[in-house]
Amino acid sequence: MKSVNPDGSVTARARSLLYLLDKPLTPEEISQQLGQPLFHVKNSLHEMVLCRIIDQKGECFVITEHGKEKR
Numbered sequence: 001m002k003s004v005n006p007d008g009s010v011t012a013r014a015r016s017l018l019y020l021l022d023k024p025l026t027p028e029e030i031s032q033q034l035g036q037p038l039f040h041v042k043n044s045l046h047e048m049v050l051c052r053i054i055d056q057k058g059e060c061f062v063i064t065e066h067g068k069e070k071r
Contacts, residue, residue, distance in 0.1 A: 003047045004051050009070070014044055014070075017045075018053070018067055018070060024060035025060055026059050030045070
């Protein structure tokens, strides 16, 4: 499932993920809080890192300034 649309906007599912990332969270924590399968969360995180919407800090992910503009 895509998290980022071709025009650069984020999907509703990705937007809900972005709101969680005001504090660093692991993929497992995100999966649990969103009630989504871990593999979906990991796919979204990967795509969003490539688009520089979020950053990975160790095992955790955080929103970037660019990502805050997408919310």
